Amino acid sequence: MSMASRWHRRGSATVERMDRKLALAFGAIILALMLIVAGTASRLYNRLNRQEEDRLAGTIARVLDQAINKVAFSGKYHTRLLLEEMKASVPDLAFISVEDADGRVIAHSDPSRNGTVRSPSDMVATPAVGAPRSTERLVDGRHIKEVAVPYRGGLGGNVLGTIHVGITTELARQTHRRNLAGMLVLTALLTISAMWVVLLLSRGFGGAVRALAVQLQGIADSLPGVIYRFHLLADGSVRMVFTSQAAMHLFGLGSARPEDFLVGFTAGLQADDQARFDESIRAAAAARSPWHFGARFTRSDGSTLWFHCIAQIASLADGTTEFSGVLLDITERQRAEEDLWRSREILKAVLDSITVRVFWKDTDLNYLGCNLAFARDAGFEEPEQVIGRSDFDVVWRAQAEMYRSADYEVIATGTPRLLYEEPLTTGSGETVHVLTSKVPLRDAQGAVIGVLGTYLDITERKRADAQRDELQAQLVQAQKMESVGRLAGGVAHDFNNMLGVILGHAEMAMQAVGPLSPVHADLEQITQAARRSADLTRQLLAFARKQTVTPRVLDLNTTVEGMLRMLKRLIGENIELAWRPGANLPRINMDPSQLDQILANLCVNARDAIDGVGQVTIETALVPRVSVGAASPDSEHVRLSVTDTGCGMDRETISHIYEPFYTTKSLGQGTGLGLATVYGIVTQNSGLIDVDSAPGRGTTFHVYLPALPALPVGANAEDAPPRTLPAQGGQEIVLLVEDEPAILRMVSVMLERLGYRVLPAARPSEAIRLAGQHAEPIDLLLTDVIMPEMTGRDLANQLLARHAGLKVLFMSGYTGDVLASRGVIDDGVNFIGKPFTAAELAAGLRQLLGS
Numbered sequence: 045m046s047m048a049s050r051w052h053r054r055g056s057a058t059v060e061r062m063d064r065k066l067a068l069a070f071g072a073i074i075l076a077l078m079l080i081v082a083g084t085a086s087r088l089y090n091r092l093n094r095q096e097e098d099r100l101a102g103t104i105a106r107v108l109d110q111a112i113n114k115v116a117f118s119g120k121y122h123t124r125l126l127l128e129e130m131k132a133s134v135p136d137l138a139f140i141s142v143e144d145a146d147g148r149v150i151a152h153s154d155p156s157r158n159g160t161v162r163s164p165s166d167m168v169a170t171p172a173v174g175a176p177r178s179t180e181r182l183v184d185g186r187h188i189k190e191v192a193v194p195y196r197g198g199l200g201g202n203v204l205g206t207i208h209v210g211i212t213t214e215l216a217r218q219t220h221r222r223n224l225a226g227m228l229v230l231t232a233l234l235t236i237s238a239m240w241v242v243l244l245l246s247r248g249f250g251g252a253v254r255a256l257a258v259q260l261q262g263i264a265d266s267l268p269g270v271i272y273r274f275h276l277l278a279d280g281s282v283r284m285v286f287t288s289q290a291a292m293h294l295f296g297l298g299s300a301r302p303e304d305f306l307v308g309f310t311a312g313l314q315a316d317d318q319a320r321f322d323e324s325i326r327a328a329a330a331a332r333s334p335w336h337f338g339a340r341f342t343r344s345d346g347s348t349l350w351f352h353c354i355a356q357i358a359s360l361a362d363g364t365t366e367f368s369g370v371l372l373d374i375t376e377r378q379r380a381e382e383d384l385w386r387s388r389e390i391l392k393a394v395l396d397s398i399t400v401r402v403f404w405k406d407t408d409l410n411y412l413g414c415n416l417a418f419a420r421d422a423g424f425e426e427p428e429q430v431i432g433r434s435d436f437d438v439v440w441r442a443q444a445e446m447y448r449s450a451d452y453e454v455i456a457t458g459t460p461r462l463l464y465e466e467p468l469t470t471g472s473g474e475t476v477h478v479l480t481s482k483v484p485l486r487d488a489q490g491a492v493i494g495v496l497g498t499y500l501d502i503t504e505r506k507r508a509d510a511q512r513d514e515l516q517a518q519l520v521q522a523q524k525m526e527s528v529g530r531l532a533g534g535v536a537h538d539f540n541n542m543l544g545v546i547l548g549h550a551e552m553a554m555q556a557v558g559p560l561s562p563v564h565a566d567l568e569q570i571t572q573a574a575r576r577s578a579d580l581t582r583q584l585l586a587f588a589r590k591q592t593v594t595p596r597v598l599d600l601n602t603t604v605e606g607m608l609r610m611l612k613r614l615i616g617e618n619i620e621l622a623w624r625p626g627a628n629l630p631r632i633n634m635d636p637s638q639l640d641q642i643l644a645n646l647c648v649n650a651r652d653a654i655d656g657v658g659q660v661t662i663e664t665a666l667v668p669r670v671s672v673g674a675a676s677p678d679s680e681h682v683r684l685s686v687t688d689t690g691c692g693m694d695r696e697t698i699s700h701i702y703e704p705f706y707t708t709k710s711l712g713q714g715t716g717l718g719l720a721t722v723y724g725i726v727t728q729n730s731g732l733i734d735v736d737s738a739p740g741r742g743t744t745f746h747v748y749l750p751a752l753p754a755l756p757v758g759a760n761a762e763d764a765p766p767r768t769l770p771a772q773g774g775q776e777i778v779l780l781v782e783d784e785p786a787i788l789r790m791v792s793v794m795l796e797r798l799g800y801r802v803l804p805a806a807r808p809s810e811a812i813r814l815a816g817q818h819a820e821p822i823d824l825l826l827t828d829v830i831m832p833e834m835t836g837r838d839l840a841n842q843l844l845a846r847h848a849g850l851k852v853l854f855m856s857g858y859t860g861d862v863l864a865s866r867g868v869i870d871d872g873v874n875f876i877g878k879p880f881t882a883a884e885l886a887a888g889l890r891q892l893l894g895s
Contacts, residue, residue: 103136104191105334105354107209124151124158138188138210142195145205178333186212191333270294270371272355274306275364276329282306285366294351294373296343312341329365332357338374350378396427399500401478403430404485406494409451410434423471440469451495454482458492468499476503524703540578540857541784544879547574548790551882552797578879595633595729597752600664600682601625603639611643611662615651619658626665629682630751638725645718646686646745653690653743661687670732670748681731681748688744693737701735722747776823776893779803781811781839782855783831787878791826794882798889807832808839815843822847824893829856851892855880 107130127140131153141152149160178191190210194203271288284306291297297308310318317339328335335355340348355369395402395415403414411430419427422438435444446466454461460483468478478499485494550570557564604625612621643662650660663685670681693701702723722745726733730750737743778800782788788804795802803818805811808831815822825843827836840852857878876888 102356103134104189104209104211105336105356107134107137107140108191108193108207108334108336124155127151127153128155136211138186138212139208140210141208143206143208145203150205178331188212193333193336269373271369272371273366273368275360275366276325278363280326282325291371294371295341295349296345309341312343313339314342325367328355328357328367332359335367335369340378348375349373350375401499401501402497404494404496405451407455407492408434409448409495412494421468421470439471439473442469443467450480450482451497454484454495455492458484460484465502476501477506478502538857540878541787543574543578544857545786545790547571547578547879547881548794550574552790552793555797574879595635597631597633598636598639600629600632600639600684600749603636604643604662604664604684607640607643611647614644615647615660618656619651619654619660621647622659622661624661624663626663626683629664629666630680630753632682632749633752634729634749638729642684642722642725642747643686645722649718650686650688650690650743653688653692655691658689660689661685663687666751667748680751682751684747684749686745686747687742689742692739692741692743693735694739698735698737775799775801777801777803777818777820778824778826778889779805779811779815779822779843781805781808781825781827781831781836783807783828787828791885794885795826798882798886800889808834808836811839812842815847822850824851824853824889826853826855826889829854853888853892 127142130140131137137153139153141157142150144150147161149157152158152160178189180187180189182188188210189212190208192206192208195205195207270291271286272284272291273286274282274284276282287305291305295305295309295312297305310321313321321337321339324335324337335353335357338350338352340350342348350373351371352374353369353371355367358366358368360366392415396417398415399417401415401418401421403418404412406412411433414422414427414430416427419425419430422430422440424430424438430438435441435447440447443466450461453459460481462481462483463479464481465477466480467475469475479502480497480499482495482497484492485496487493550567554564554567554571557567604623608621608623615621647660647662654660663683665683665685667681667683701719703720723733726747726749732748734746734748735743736746778795780788780791780795780802782791782804783806785806788806792802792804803811803814803822805814808827811825811827822843825840827839829836831839836854836856840850840854844850844852852874854873854875855878856875874888874892876885880888
């Protein structure tokens with residue numbers, strides 16, 4: 045027999061034993077219990093449905109809480125990943141999206157919607173500042189409940205955009221139908237067992253309720269947050285209904301009464317937070333959406349508490365809106381966020397203050413960030429303007445494919461590319477050289493999520509390197525030419541001595557045999573060869589800038605005009621010689637023979653460069669400032685220019701023209717010392733030389749010589765011509781000192797044939813002995829400069845101390861720099877360079893003895 049049958053039989057028996065009044069009273073009680081049971085079942089049905097709705101609201105709240113807490117602090121790329129993960133992990137979630145303030149979708153759980161613009165027909169309207177909105181609509185046969193909530197970021201809590209969450213309510217509707225069927229069954233069961241429930245509850249209901257209340261209070265007080273409930277009344281005022289004991293400790297309030305808590309709570313808020321608090325409550329109540337509110341609270345001891353409130357909303361029968369939720373202490377999280385914000389600001393300041401350009405991209409090679417220097421190079425004022433763009437959207441579009449190829453390589457291989465050079469077009473349109481490094485950008489798990497790159501503008505360094513290479517080449521050239529000069533100077537002494545012996549003996553042999561002798565012609569050839577060798581030695585020394593010279597104050601125009609006839613014969617009749625002198629040229633200080641060498645060599649080279657007829661032009665001019673290569677002297681220079689209409693030279697040839705023995709002429713037609721000699725002479729005179737030439741365009745050499753200050757009125761630029769003196773001696777006594785035996789014998793014979801009496805000495809000590817033993821006065825000392833025991837200058841000083849009227853003539857085959865170090869070529873010193881002829885020696889002696 046069923047429980048219901050047994051309950052019915054026992055109830056019938058009881059009724060039969062009762063009288064009618066008692067039966068009616070008991071029936072009334074049963075009816076009342078049935079009504080109570082029906083009402084309880086109805087409320088249970090509503091509660092189950094409300095729980096399902098609360099579950100959906102809780103899902104929305106949880107999703108919004110995660111989104112609000114993370115979206116404002118995530119980049120675009122990480123926000124997209126977050127929404128896709130949330131879509132996959134929440135079954136009821138139809139979609140979630142994040143929009144900026146202009147309604148553009150920043151991130152969407154459906155990747156295809158990223159970057160689109162919200163349409164009013166498929167999305168709830170964007171809420172006002174701090175005011176959430178919700179709606180429910182039918183999409184593709186599914187019932188969707190959608191909530192739009194603004195999200196904030198930064199320390200100021202500014203609204204950055206809107207988060208849209210869509211939850212499907214199909215499961216909730218099915219739950220409602222199941223709850224309705226269950227309610228009917230439950231009502232019948234509760235009606236049958238109502239009596240038993242009443243009897244059981246009547247025994248200990250009061251004590252159980254009290255125990256349950258104590259237990260719930262203990263649970264609420266032990267939670268880390270604050271449990272609260274408050275009502276928003278119809279007149280807009282707020283009444284606190286319940287708070288857990290944690291509120292007193294958390295906020296530092298002395299009273300545990302809810303009404304006192306509300307007064308202390310609002311008093312501790314900032315003025316703008318109080319207004320925002322009231323506005324958010326009204327907005328949540330109007331939208332019937334979960335309530336979220338965050339602010340800071342100042343305790344009585346001056347410390348600051350950051351908190352965040354989450355509440356579910358329910359509408360009561362009297363029109364009151366009930367808020368039930370939890371308040372969480374987020375002070376540590378807020379401090380961490382502030383520290384993170386400060387760290388980001390410091391990092392941004394550091395990146396923006398360095399000259400190295402820094403950038404980072406996602407795997408689609410869109411820019412995620414950069415520093416200020418990079419943004420300026422890309423053509424923008426701020427780094428934020430670069431975010432989201434690709435290399436095709438900035439000023440270096442022409443190099444975009446090259447840059448992206450390197451980015452893909454780094455991302456695909458996970459291997460850095462370090463310190464490689466590449467061109468880059470800046471915002472100003474200038475192409476510069478940069479030194480680039482790129483490394484893979486990884487997340488916390490080590491997966492490659494993009495590329496991080498840096499580059500440094502090395503354009504100035506490249507220019508400096510090029511200038512350094514040019515200067516290095518010039519240094520090497522100068523060292524090469526200096527080495528050849530040292531070689532030429534080193535062999536000049538011995539070579540000149542030998543040439544002197546050859547030339548002297550050949551001349552004496554020619555005088556001895558006479559012009560009719562069969563060997564006279566051979567001796568003439570020997571003499572010419574010796575003279576050509578002497579000329580070659582002088583050219584080498586001119587190149588080395590070490591030959592002995594006698595500078596004079598010259599008028600350049602007058603000197604050049606005196607050479608024109610010889611130059612015309614030199615270049616030939618088929619070439620026209622044009623002379624274009626400059627006006628009012630200042631004087632120069634130079635050995636005239638050196639100027640002859642310059643013009644002769646340049647004109648000969650010009651002649652050889654012209655095939656057939658042509659023209660050679662000689663010009664002079666005053667140049668206030670010279671700029672040749674790295675040299676730019678500010679003083680005035682006189683320019684001597686020689687221009688031809690010949691074949692010209694290419695850059696390779698020009699780079700070698702001053703090298704000794706370098707020639708473009710056929711074998712046997714040139715020594716390669718012409719321009720080397722010109723270079724040496726010009727440099728020795730503190731001048732500069734420059735060339736302008738191109739194949740088929742002819743060649744122009746410009747020689748710049750330092751100008752002298754203007755001469756006083758009446759001064760003569762040219763030295764007076766030497767007096768004509770007799771070549772033969774008049775029985776004067778010459779003390780000859782020479783350590784080379786062959787030279788000693790040859791010069792002794794020359795002097796004797798010239799009519800002089802000779803006292804030969806092979807060493808300075810021997811010369812001092814002869815001078816001391818000779819009874820007659822010695823008229824002239826002819827001495828070599830560099831000798832064993834002492835120099836010729838030291839010997840002359842000793843002899844002059846004993847013979848006051850002694851004339852001195854120095855001779856040497858050494859170069860000018862060696863002689864200068866011995867004080868031989870100073871002003872007032874008489875000198876004859878080896879090799880010399882008998883006629884040159886006779887002229888030198890007669891000029892000195894006759895003075």
